Amino acid sequence: xxxxxxxxKEIFRKHGIPVPEGYVIENPEEIKPVHGEVVLKxxxxxxxxxxxxxxxxxxxxxxxxxxxxxxxxxxxxGYKVKKLLIEPKIEIQKEYYLSFIVDRxxxxxxxxxxxxxxxxxxxxxxxxxxxxxxxxxxxxxxxVIRALSYKLGLNKEQMKDIxxxxxxxxxxxxxxxxxxxxINPLVLTPDGFMAADAKLIINDDSLFRHADMEKVEEEYxxxxxxxxxxxxxxxxxxGNIGVIANGAGLTMATLDVLSLHGGKAGxxxxxxxxxxxxKVKQAFEIIGEAPIDVVFLNIFGGITKCDTVAKGVVDAIxxxxxxxxxxxxxxxxxxxEGKEILRKEGIGAFSTLEDAVKEAVKLAGGx
Amino acid sequence: MAILVDKNTxxxxxxxxxxxxxxxxxxxxxxxxxxxxxxxxxxxxQKVEGVPVFNTVQEAVNETGAxxxxxxxxxxxxxxxVLESIDAGIKLVVxxxxxxxxxxxxxxxxxxxxxxxxxxxPNCPGLASPGKAKxxxxxxxxxxxxxxxxxxxxxxxxxEIVNSLTEAGIxxxxxxxxxxxxxxxxxFIEILDLFEKDPETEKxxxxxxxxxxxxxxxxxxxxxxxxxxVYAYIAGRTAPPGKRMGHAGAIVTRGRGTAESKIRALESAxxxxxxxxxxxxxxxxxx
Numbered sequence: 001x002x003x004x005x006x007x008x009k010e011i012f013r014k015h016g017i018p019v020p021e022g023y024v025i026e027n028p029e030e031i032k033p034v035h036g037e038v039v040l041k042x043x044x045x046x047x048x049x050x051x052x053x054x055x056x057x058x059x060x061x062x063x064x065x066x067x068x069x070x071x072x073x074x075x076x077x078g079y080k081v082k083k084l085l086i087e088p089k090i091e092i093q094k095e096y097y098l099s100f101i102v103d104r105x106x107x108x109x110x111x112x113x114x115x116x117x118x119x120x121x122x123x124x125x126x127x128x129x130x131x132x133x134x135x136x137x138x139x140x141x142x143x144v145i146r147a148l149s150y151k152l153g154l155n156k157e158q159m160k161d162i163x164x165x166x167x168x169x170x171x172x173x174x175x176x177x178x179x180x181x182x183i184n185p186l187v188l189t190p191d192g193f194m195a196a197d198a199k200l201i202i203n204d205d206s207l208f209r210h211a212d213m214e215k216v217e218e219e220y221x222x223x224x225x226x227x228x229x230x231x232x233x234x235x236x237x238x239g240n241i242g243v244i245a246n247g248a249g250l251t252m253a254t255l256d257v258l259s260l261h262g263g264k265a266g267x268x269x270x271x272x273x274x275x276x277x278x279k280v281k282q283a284f285e286i287i288g289e290a291p292i293d294v295v296f297l298n299i300f301g302g303i304t305k306c307d308t309v310a311k312g313v314v315d316a317i318x319x320x321x322x323x324x325x326x327x328x329x330x331x332x333x334x335x336x337e338g339k340e341i342l343r344k345e346g347i348g349a350f351s352t353l354e355d356a357v358k359e360a361v362k363l364a365g366g367x
Numbered sequence: 368m369a370i371l372v373d374k375n376t377x378x379x380x381x382x383x384x385x386x387x388x389x390x391x392x393x394x395x396x397x398x399x400x401x402x403x404x405x406x407x408x409x410x411x412x413q414k415v416e417g418v419p420v421f422n423t424v425q426e427a428v429n430e431t432g433a434x435x436x437x438x439x440x441x442x443x444x445x446x447x448x449v450l451e452s453i454d455a456g457i458k459l460v461v462x463x464x465x466x467x468x469x470x471x472x473x474x475x476x477x478x479x480x481x482x483x484x485x486x487x488x489p490n491c492p493g494l495a496s497p498g499k500a501k502x503x504x505x506x507x508x509x510x511x512x513x514x515x516x517x518x519x520x521x522x523x524x525x526x527e528i529v530n531s532l533t534e535a536g537i538x539x540x541x542x543x544x545x546x547x548x549x550x551x552x553x554x555f556i557e558i559l560d561l562f563e564k565d566p567e568t569e570k571x572x573x574x575x576x577x578x579x580x581x582x583x584x585x586x587x588x589x590x591x592x593x594x595x596x597v598y599a600y601i602a603g604r605t606a607p608p609g610k611r612m613g614h615a616g617a618i619v620t621r622g623r624g625t626a627e628s629k630i631r632a633l634e635s636a637x638x639x640x641x642x643x644x645x646x647x648x649x650x651x652x653x654x
Contacts, residue, residue: 104580105581105584107552135477177469204615205467206470206471247522248576248617249521249574249602250521250523250524252576252602252613256626302505302526332509353645
């Protein structure tokens with residue numbers, strides 16, 4: 001779960017990382033009297049908002065209100081701005097980068113730092129990055145921070161100051177179960193280091209440990225949200241063939257084979273390892289609402305039995321008939337029984353993926 | 368020989384009294400696996416499918432000599448269960464449970480390394496050596512004894528590919544489902560290394576998917592260290608960027624983890640990459 005900047009900063013502050021004293025508004029009237037200069041930052045879950053015009057400065061209350069009314073409701077890369085974070089403008093001497101991520105390759109945490117902050121970290125050449133894997137059972141040790149400080153060219157005072165921040169960010173990363181905890185830029189001000197921006201992604205599988213954390217709804221289509229609420233892995237795509245399969249890998253492979261034959265998937269729906277008729281029914285309900293011309297069902301029966309899935313499908317469409325034809329590819333345990341059950345209802349059922357795909361592409365209007 | 372599990376494997380089932388644990392204890396026994404013990408705290412003294420249940424892993428190990436564990440314990444308690452097995456001296460811990468918190472996964476994998484144990488998973492279907500033993504939830508009927516080693520990040524897609532091998536008369540030495548999470552105990556490289564060293568394995572099938580760079584790293588390893596022929600299939604060629612395709616690990620972000628990059632890396636390492644899953648069987652037959 002990706003958090004908004006203002007939420008991430010709140011958490012950073014709790015873990016001892018200095019952040020600007022700001023407040024959040026949802027309409028321009030909430031702007032407090034401006035003394036000096038303020039920055040108005042659009043709260044969206046997408047990067048590059050500065051370039052997109054989502055961050056503006058103001059030096060009077062009136063100007064701040066005017067800019068706020070322009071920013072609120074604005075569209076940034078498909079995301080609507082609903083909230084602004086208002087902060088005093090900070091005096092920046094230099095920008096740095098600091099983050100902890102889950103590193104798939106080492107299966108440990110990774111600390112990344114650079115003296116080139118404020119830009120996309122992917123664009124910084126490797127030799128300008130400080131990278132060190134951190135063992136999850138050992139955590140951050142002083143030698144790592146020393147090495148980081150030398151690499152970044154920090155003086156003694158700055159080294160002392162950044163130590164606090166590295167420990168603070170490690171504490172955010174581990175205690176909040178983050179996939180990513182990032183400060184970009186970490187800015188050097190006359191008063192020391194400060195997190196000018198904050199990015200925090202909480203591991204979805206760990207949310208049960210953070211029940212009190214405010215939930216952030218990702219941008220889903222209404223249908224994706226509905227599927228999510230029912231615990232179904234579902235992604236809406238832009239083709240016209242509604243794909244249902246069991247298992248994520250098999251569902252992906254199904255999309256690939258369709259495309260190889262000139263078809264285009266309109267949905268990715270993974271039934272998972274279940275043949276639970278209730279789940280099958282819900283899956284067909286979801287797919288029935290998707291804008292597609294044909295449903296393509298690909299089942300490999302292993303633990304799941306083909307005939308049980310077939311029965312579930314028949315029950316589902318009897319209760320709520322589909323407006324589009326179904327093509328099924330059924331393979332594995334009890335496949336003959338499964339195909340028979342579907343054929344009785346006039347559903348085309350095949351054993352090989354390619355035969356079934358060709359039929360589905362034909363019904364969907366060809367390549 | 369096969370790898371990791373064979374006739375000497377003595378399996379302990381953690382979470383044996385749950386629905387999944389019970390069902391798969393039966394299925395593993397039907398496969399011919401020597402399931403010697405189950406553990407569910409508070410249920411010691413019971414029997415499930417004729418298998419004695421203990422309160423702690425240590426007790427189960429002492430009484431039965433179990434050397435491999437399979438974990439069906441719910442995600443919030445998975446790390447604790449895995450650590451209990453490692454501390455009791457279990458050398459192979461197969462973690463079926465999905466949705467394990469990623470920081471728990473990192474910790475238990477790190478601890479296993481320290482103690483000389485190996486974790487498969489989490490979020491994996493386990494592994495099977497036909498004619499010897501199965502420690503997992505893979506369907507029994509798809510396998511046939513033989514000389515092809517299979518390693519995969521996927522579940523059902525693996526069953527599909529193994530089944531097509533079996534139908535083409537191609538048997539398997541061991542099939543290992545390493546799991547679909549971003550952080551897993553055993554990766555492609557470690558399993559490829561075991562297959563390379565296993566005299567019974569002659570050819571290797573690798574099933575990858577989009578997300579991360581595990582396939583690219585495996586390709587580098589194959590180039591340097593694998594002499595046996597490798598065949599691969601990569602799922603997710605048509606997956607749009609930024610969308611998580613079911614598995615937590617299957618997501619293309621900022622141009623990283625695309626199927627094209629993986630296929631290119633594998634092909635340049637001399638791996639034959641199939642365009643559709645069932646094509647692997649045809650490719651092996653032709654060679």
